[in-house]
Amino acid sequence: MxxxxxxxxxxxxxxxxxxxxxxxxxxxxxxxxxxxxxxxxxxxxxxxxxxxxxxxxxxxxxxxxRQDGLRGSIVFGCPEDYLTAFFPDLLRRYGAVHPGVEIEVISAPTIELRPLLQRRRIDLALVSQPGSAGPIEVIRHEPLVWIASTDAPTLLEEPTLPIALSAPGSIDHIEARCALDASSRPYRVSHASNGLAGLLAIARSGLAISVATRAAVPGELSIVTRGLPPLPEIGISLAYASVGLCCAKTVNPGLPLSPDALIPQAL
The missing domain is CATH 1.10.10.10 (Winged helix-like DNA-binding domain superfamily/Winged helix DNA-binding domain)
Incomplete structure (x- = not known):
């Protein structure tokens, strides 16, 4: 109940x-x-x-x-890697069902999205959490991977591995460091970027090995599987600004907006 x-x-x-x-x-x-x-x-x-x-x-x-369907707007938050990998298809599906709904997208890491949800600056968001989270909460699992300009970068030969990571509180940052610490692999965080574009640019430059979700890795970059410890999966969940409300700005309650049904199917 x-x-x-x-x-x-x-x-x-x-x-x-x-x-x-x-x-x-x-x-x-x-x-x-x-x-x-x-x-x-x-x-x-x-x-x-x-x-x-x-x-x-x-x-x-x-x-x-009601051919007009819903009228209103949604402020949707999404990390950049999910925005790149999943959002175009998600937006296409959602727009086909509810063409009268305007969607404003805010791209930010999960650690920045959660405060925005609490302050009701955004209505709902795709957020990351540890892959060990309960199956009811997680709508998709996505592996974390090491990425570089080649699958056998010369950086692996350096005594202290240079790596590029996102913000210290992010899951990929934490999991990458935990994996390296557990393997006793010497490393240093030589570069940092809160955005996926920055991490990809660093990986392309050959200055450091970075971390991303596998779905967000572009074709010109390689996934490094040798010489580094494996990384875990992370969970993707749908979080709301307020419990029980999927859209605070919907003005036609006769038809259900149901992003909680559509988004898991799209993912």
Missing amino acids: RAAALRIGRTQSAVSLQIKRLEALVGAELFHRTGSGVALTVAGERFFPGAERVLAAHDETLASI
Whole structure:
């Protein structure tokens, strides 16, 4: 009940009241209440598939009548590597479903996006988190990789490896240093950049080996797999400015905006 309340932006008591009204209409208890939560009763199991079909028909009917769709705007935050790798296809899919929604994009690292979400400067964002995060939270896993101008850079022969990393608080920075420390490989952070473009430029120059998500590595750069410790995967999640609200500026609530459904499919 708590999860349902958060998802639709209602209080838990309001959701419980709606369930009671639904059970009164059906004439049977749909949920069995226990100390640890609720579970569907036999009647609830039989009711559930039909309820899904009714809701699907409802949404389809509204969509066919309201050709204008949603009107409003979204401020969307995204790290630069995800923006490069995923956003063009995501934007194409979303625009096809909701052409009346304006999307403003803010590109920034996750450590900068989270404060913007807290201050409601952006509505939702793709953010990075450790790959060990729960499967409910993560909508995609993406490997971190070492990148350089060639797959066997001469930098590997240096006694102290020069590397280029993003901001110290970012996951890729932390994971890269942890991997090198665990392997006892001497290194120094010779270059730093908060943006993907800067890290790619440093890798192209041959001055240092950098780190990026595999999907964001351009064709002219190489992934270095020999001579360096493996890097872990990171998780990609969708974070909101306020729980239960996927868009604070939507003005046509008759049709669901549902980026939480569309974005995971696009990724």
